[in-house]
Amino acid sequence: MSAYNFSSSQERKLSTVFEHLNETNSSLHTSRNLDIDFKSVNELNEGDKVKYEGIKNGDTQVTSGITNSFESESLRDDSKPLENEEKTENQLNRSIKSRHLLMISLGTGIGTGLLVGNGQVLAKSGPAGLVIGYGVASIMVYFIVQAAGELGICYSGLTGNYIRYPSILVDPALGFAISIIYTLQWLTVMPLQLVTAAMTIGYWTNINPNIFVAIVLVIVVLTNCFGAKGYVEAEFLCNIFKVLMMVGFVLLAILINTGAIGTDGYIGTIYWKNPGAFANGFKGVCSVFCYAAFSYGGIEVLALTAAEQENPIKAIPSACKKTVYRILFLYMLTTILIGFLVPYDSPQLMGSTSGGGSHSSPFVIAIASHGVKVVPHLINAVILISIVSVANSAFYSSTRLLLSLSEQGKIPKIFNYVDKEGRPWYCILFASLFGSIGFVASSPYKEEVFTWLLAISGLSQIFLWMSICLSHIRFRRAMIKQGKSLDEIGYKAPTGCWGSWIALSIALFSLISQFWVAIAPIGKDGKLDVLVFFQNYLAAPIVLIAYLGYKTYYKDWRLYIPSDKIDLSYGREIYVPEEQVIVESPPSSIAMNSVIITKSKE
Numbered sequence: 174m175s176a177y178n179f180s181s182s183q184e185r186k187l188s189t190v191f192e193h194l195n196e197t198n199s200s201l202h203t204s205r206n207l208d209i210d211f212k213s214v215n216e217l218n219e220g221d222k223v224k225y226e227g228i229k230n231g232d233t234q235v236t237s238g239i240t241n242s243f244e245s246e247s248l249r250d251d252s253k254p255l256e257n258e259e260k261t262e263n264q265l266n267r268s269i270k271s272r273h274l275l276m277i278s279l280g281t282g283i284g285t286g287l288l289v290g291n292g293q294v295l296a297k298s299g300p301a302g303l304v305i306g307y308g309v310a311s312i313m314v315y316f317i318v319q320a321a322g323e324l325g326i327c328y329s330g331l332t333g334n335y336i337r338y339p340s341i342l343v344d345p346a347l348g349f350a351i352s353i354i355y356t357l358q359w360l361t362v363m364p365l366q367l368v369t370a371a372m373t374i375g376y377w378t379n380i381n382p383n384i385f386v387a388i389v390l391v392i393v394v395l396t397n398c399f400g401a402k403g404y405v406e407a408e409f410l411c412n413i414f415k416v417l418m419m420v421g422f423v424l425l426a427i428l429i430n431t432g433a434i435g436t437d438g439y440i441g442t443i444y445w446k447n448p449g450a451f452a453n454g455f456k457g458v459c460s461v462f463c464y465a466a467f468s469y470g471g472i473e474v475l476a477l478t479a480a481e482q483e484n485p486i487k488a489i490p491s492a493c494k495k496t497v498y499r500i501l502f503l504y505m506l507t508t509i510l511i512g513f514l515v516p517y518d519s520p521q522l523m524g525s526t527s528g529g530g531s532h533s534s535p536f537v538i539a540i541a542s543h544g545v546k547v548v549p550h551l552i553n554a555v556i557l558i559s560i561v562s563v564a565n566s567a568f569y570s571s572t573r574l575l576l577s578l579s580e581q582g583k584i585p586k587i588f589n590y591v592d593k594e595g596r597p598w599y600c601i602l603f604a605s606l607f608g609s610i611g612f613v614a615s616s617p618y619k620e621e622v623f624t625w626l627l628a629i630s631g632l633s634q635i636f637l638w639m640s641i642c643l644s645h646i647r648f649r650r651a652m653i654k655q656g657k658s659l660d661e662i663g664y665k666a667p668t669g670c671w672g673s674w675i676a677l678s679i680a681l682f683s684l685i686s687q688f689w690v691a692i693a694p695i696g697k698d699g700k701l702d703v704l705v706f707f708q709n710y711l712a713a714p715i716v717l718i719a720y721l722g723y724k725t726y727y728k729d730w731r732l733y734i735p736s737d738k739i740d741l742s743y744g745r746e747i748y749v750p751e752e753q754v755i756v757e758s759p760p761s762s763i764a765m766n767s768v769i770i771t772k773s774k775e
Contacts, residue, residue, distance in 0.1 A: 283415050283503060284563030285369045286468030288556045290627065291511060292522040292535040294464045297695055298457035300512025301450035306461025307468075307508045311500045313679040314469045316672035317638045320645035322493035326486060326663040327648070331744045335637070336574060337581070338644035341743055342651065344733045350719035351640045352578055354712055358633040359571035360607045362470070363393070365626040366564035367611025368619055373557050376533055377550075382614040393564050394605050397572065398596065411562030418555035419503050422536055426510040429543050436544030444516040452517045453695050459686035460695060463709070466638070466683065467631035468504070471566055472496065486748070490664040507536075514539035523620070568608070572600035624708050632687060632712035635680050642677040646670055647739065654736035663748035684713070 295303050324338055331337050336355050340348025370389050371382030396407045425434075432439035451457060515522070521538050533541075534556050541549040576597045579588035588599050613622045649670050652659060659665060666672060691709035692701050707714075724730055 283412075283419070284559045285366055286464060286470065286631075287504065287507070288536055288559055289369050289372065289523070289534050290464055290467065291508065292515075292533070292538070294461055295511065295515060295517050295535060296519075296522045297453060297460045299448075299450055299452035299517045300445055300509075302452065302458040303461060303512055304505075304509055306458050307465050307504060309679060310462060310465035310469060310683075311505060313638070313676045313683075314472060315497060315500055316668050316676035317641055318472060318493050318496045319666035319668045320673045320676070321641050322489050323662060323664050323666040324641070324645055324648065325489050326748070327745050329486075329489075329746060331577075335641055335644075336577060337744075338648075339640045340581070342644040342647040342734070342739055343640070344731065345727070346720050346723040346729065347640060347643075349583060349723045350716045351637060352574070352581070352583060353719045354629075354633040354716050355637045356571060356574040356578060357715070358470075358630050358637075358712075359567050359574060360604060361610075361626045361629045362567035363564055363571065363604065363608040364610035364613075365623065365630060366560050366567060367608065368614045368623050368626070370557060370560045370564070371611075371614035371619070372623075373534065373553060373560060376537065376553050383612050386611045386614050389561055389564060390605070390608050390611065392561065393568050393608070394601070396565055397568050397601055407565050408562060411558055411565070414555050415559045415562065416503070418552060418559075419507060422540075422552065423502070423506055423510065425545070425548065426507075426514055426539060429540070429545065430510070430513050434545065440513060440543075442513065444513065448516050448518045456690060456693070456695060460690050462683035463631035463635070463687050463690075464627075466634040467627060470630065470634040471563065471570075472499070486663050493664070493666075511535050511539055514543065564608075568601075568604050571604045571607070572597050575600040575603060625711070628708045628711040629715075632684075632710065633716075635683055635687075636712060636716055639677055639680045642673040642680065645673045646677070647733070647736070651736045651739040651741055655739075655741060657741060661747040663746065688713075 291303070294306075298306060321335060324335065328338070328341075336352045337348060339351050367386045367389055371386055374380075374382060374385050429435040429437075430440045453460070515535050515538050519538060519542070521533055521542070522535065523533075534553065536556065537549045537553050540552060575584065575588050576591070578584045579586055579600075588597065588603070590599055591597050610622075610626075613619060616622065645666070649659075651657075652661075687709060691706045694702055694705040694709065697705065
């Protein structure tokens with residue numbers, strides 16, 4: 174048995190606690206004694222107190238809180254909350270189960286970008302350009318999810334964790350800029366989904382679309398009024414429908430393409446030859462990246478929900494590993510099939526140069542244009558469910574991000590209020606007001622509004638992913654520089670740092686490519702159009718202004734925090750696989766540390 178050198182008072186405290194644990198363990202499991210080796214533990218102070226929470230599932234599990242604020246050495250039962258106990262940062266309810274996280278990782282984000290926006294991208298890039306653009310983006314996304322999973326485990330106790338990574342691990346100014354743009358992204362995604370819902374319903378009826386906008390908005394707000402439990406249960410059901418629809422579409426599309434059903438016989442790659450595989454050449458391919466980023470947006474939500482997961486140490490790694498199936502099947506395969514069944518010059522596509530676009534989903538066009546009846550209506554119905562699902566996810570994410578910004582002191586403290594059920598009411602109210610932008614759906618300029626909202630969402634997603642990669646690289650560098658063992662990481666990204674470097678490089682290339690498309694837009698004969706530039710690159714100046722504004726206000730002109738100065742104890746959980754020991758160090762604003770020690774069954 175190895176141990177740290179503790180003072181005599183510390184040894185007495187630990188001895189008392191472990192004697193109590195051995196007695197409890199003996200009463201629950203005959204003749205079993207605890208044998209705990211300390212691999213890592215924060216220094217205990219004279220007034221520290223260790224509290225025991227319980228033993229469950231046949232494993233001896235101890236959760237200990239070390240704080241200077243208790244009056245006595247007696248053990249406190251934490252199964253019941255203290256009356257009038259003030260809510261702190263970590264008191265969002267942990268109500269997200271593994272089954273929820275699996276469906277979140279598979280289906281969340283499958284909505285406007287993939288199901289509707291891809292029609293606009295196909296018209297600009299052609300089928301080959303669409304596949305190449307999504308293929309490159311898919312490589313980037315896979316590496317990003319692994320990095321987000323590793324950091325999500327390490328900082329699972331931080332609300333809105335991945336917008337806080339840059340502030341802790343890279344630079345506070347970068348963290349502030351990313352926090353602002355990413356929160357703005359999710360706030361704008363909500364009305365974007367409402368506008369898209371109105372477009373989708375337009376496939377059936379010409380009734381005033383604002384009626385449906387109001388209905389969807391009320392549904393989403395009421396769902397989130399039930400807290401995290403309401404959000405995840407709604408997402409679970411919606412994502413089941415989405416995944417089943419995607420599976421059904423793949424099977425049906427293959428049958429149509431091979432001539433087994435439909436009115437056009439064997440199709441094969443005919444649309445890759447006429448009108449062609451590419452539209453607008455290499456620039457068309459470059460135009461895909463921003464749309465692909467928007468389509469993949471939300472894939473990192475599995476890390477954002479860490480603070481409300483029952484068992485993030487098991488759920489997040491499992492979800493990260495399954496992400497590859499979502500990328501290959503739900504995105505790449507469906508993108509290829511869309512290119513086989515819909516020509517890029519189809520007048521029905523949004524953004525078509527032929528005019529008369531119906532704003533219909535390319536998934537619906539792919540089935541309906543080949544003589545298949547009824548099914549397009551079913552697909553359109555599931556697409557509508559998917560859009561509502563993404564609106565729900567956007568609403569949830571934006572409220573948690575607002576809560577995180579408030580906890581960091583970056584927006585008014587009123588947004589920091591969380592009730593006993595874990596609901597941030599003022600954040601919910603603000604997000605609801607922002608969602609009212611969706612009532613522009615009845616305007617004749619709804620497609621322009623769609624483009625503006627998409628401009629903020631797509632590019633800001635790339636900025637977030639870059640910050641996750643930078644944070645992961647700096648985290649690993651700080652661990653090495655400060656002599657920390659990588660065994661302290663609960664989930665080590667299988668792609669390591671090199672995966673983050675590759676993803677970061679692709680993200681930078683995407684930004685440069687999008688800048689080229691913005692200053693020499695497609696369809697403008699390569700001439701600069703200020704309006705089109707900001708429609709394509711609006712997020713970049715927002716990030717730059719926020720970054721420089723922070724630097725100027727705080728007069729902190731360092732480019733980044735040196736590796737040996739990064740505070741690796743801030744909010745981080747330390748996990749040692751050999752003995753399953755977790756040491757959690759909450760933010761310094763809370764005078765508390767936690768030690769979680771788990772001894773597995775033999």
